[in-house]
Amino acid sequence: MILKYNLKYRPFNERSILIEWPSVIDEDMLQDVLNFKNILFQKNVKLKVDIINTYNSILVNYVYTIEDVYDEILRLKTIYSSIESQSALKLKLWEVPVCYDDEFGIDLELLSTTKSLAKSEIIQRHSQQIYTVFFIGFLPGFLYLGGLDESLCFDRKSTPNLDVKKGAVGIGGNQTGIYPQNSPGGWHIIGNSPVSFFNPKKENPCFAKAGDKIKFMPVSMEEYHSILEQVNSNCYKPKSISV
Missing domain, CATH: 2.40.100.10 (Cyclophilin-like)
Incomplete structure (x- = not known):
């Protein structure tokens, strides 16, 4: 099992959701950020999303207006909680x-x-x-x-x-x-x-x-x-x- 963080999810605008990790600069946390980012790309391949990361956050930008933001946040939470291993990053x-x-x-x-x-x-x-x-x-x-x-x-x-x-x-x-x-x-x-x-x-x-x-x-x-x-x-x- 990989280390899980207590993430915060909130609407950023009508087409974006912001996901935040603890406010620190940490390489282990960066790996978790990038791992989740890659998995979201895989899960949303048909939705054409743009995902931007910083030290401790991911901004998920959708090409469409989010109809039910809380339902989408629940979906994102479910994806994160189901992650059991780090994907191999080509660095x-x-x-x-x-x-x-x-x-x-x-x-x-x-x-x-x-x-x-x-x-x-x-x-x-x-x-x-x-x-x-x-x-x-x-x-x-x-x-x-x-x-x-x-x-x-x-x-x-x-x-x-x-x-x-x-x-x-x-x-x-x-x-x-x-x-x-x-x-x-x-x-x-x-x-x-x-x-x-x-x-x-x-x-x-x-x-x-x-x-x-x-x-x-x-x-x-x-x-x-x-x-x-x-x-x-x-x-x-x-x-x-x-x-």
């Missing part, structure tokens, strides 16, 4: 090159001073971790990653930067992530990745998905620009292994 570990040069790491000096850590130590601690993709948002292709070394946790900026560059690697609270496009943002920037994290022209616009792992690979400025040329020429493919 990957992706290697993501990052250049931590001062030109990109505009907040490295602040972190170094505040944390009493040398920049090289911050880079080492940040790049030695293996991170988990919990979900993708607030921008298309923005990976919310769990697994940050506790010594690097740093509150978000009180005044957001209005022009964070595409590929910027940042730290916000106990998370790290990469900006897939130029955007305002309040995370502390420590590097930049030349990789493209969102391409709407591809079948899978974002190569990574919730549950996948990310390993940052430090690269020099020269290596960064070499990879960027490959990305711009559409001949770069991120390295990955199955996990």
Whole structure:
């Protein structure tokens, strides 16, 4: 038997139902979220639903107006209570090159001073971790990653930067992530990745998905620009292994 959680179900709008887990960031719970999400896709294959997950929730969007929302909630509860095992998730570990040069790491000096850590130590601690993709948002292709070394946790900026560059690697609270496009943002920037994290022209616009792992690979400025040329020429493919 798998671990069961006390879920909350509520109408979100006339075509959606929100399912919520406890409000924590936890890998075991993420596995339960993704397992339930996959099962709902299987159970609703004829209904054409869209299911979006976050750290601790699933939003089930139906193509039609829900006639009896409480009856549908009961159906969802029954599906969850009947789950007896975790389905095998096809997950990957992706290697993501990052250049931590001062030109990109505009907040490295602040972190170094505040944390009493040398920049090289911050880079080492940040790049030695293996991170988990919990979900993708607030921008298309923005990976919310769990697994940050506790010594690097740093509150978000009180005044957001209005022009964070595409590929910027940042730290916000106990998370790290990469900006897939130029955007305002309040995370502390420590590097930049030349990789493209969102391409709407591809079948899978974002190569990574919730549950996948990310390993940052430090690269020099020269290596960064070499990879960027490959990305711009559409001949770069991120390295990955199955996990």
